[in-house]
Amino acid sequence: MARKRQALRCGARRSNGQPCRAYAITGGRVCRVHGGGAPQVRRMARIRSIGGPLWPAVDRGLDRQRRETLDWQVSRVLAAACRFGISPEQVTAGDILVCVLDGLVPGEAAMPALRVDGRYGPRSRRQLATRAARQAERRAAS
Numbered sequence: 083m084a085r086k087r088q089a090l091r092c093g094a095r096r097s098n099g100q101p102c103r104a105y106a107i108t109g110g111r112v113c114r115v116h117g118g119g120a121p122q123v124r125r126m127a128r129i130r131s132i133g134g135p136l137w138p139a140v141d142r143g144l145d146r147q148r149r150e151t152l153d154w155q156v157s158r159v160l161a162a163a164c165r166f167g168i169s170p171e172q173v174t175a176g177d178i179l180v181c182v183l184d185g186l187v188p189g190e191a192a193m194p195a196l197r198v199d200g201r202y203g204p205r206s207r208r209q210l211a212t213r214a215a216r217q218a219e220r221r222a223a224s
């Protein structure tokens with residue numbers, strides 16, 4: 083999902099009383115001339131602009147962690163069963179559930195960690211320029 087340019091215009095007024103109407107900085111409500119260049123304004127705008135698209139990524143990360151944890155727990159129980167000479171076919175879903183609920187799954191520290199898709203993080207102007215150049219190269223090649 084690409085980050086779209088916001089269409090929000092600056093809400094400040096010019097010295098002649100007319101609204102400014104220039105594009106606001108990303109995540110902000112004012113343009114660069116009307117306070118959008120100030121470090122504290124830019125910082126808050128940046129937090130706002132990455133905070134929104136970050137939450138769905140965190141949700142997806144949590145879902146994926148839940149799925150991976152279950153797969154991981156099942157594989158650990160089956161591996162433990164093999165070690166005790168029990169074939170995997172003899173292990174029922176109930177056995178696995180009991181092991182998980184009783185906290186008998188070994189090596190909890192090795193459980194899958196929460197991973198959040200890095201694409202939603204902040205991008206520097208240089209990164210964006212590099213990506214644009216690479217896309218142009220690809221377009222020229224094909």
Ligand SMILES: [Zn+2]
Nearest residue numbers: 092102113116
């Ligand atoms: Zn303005």
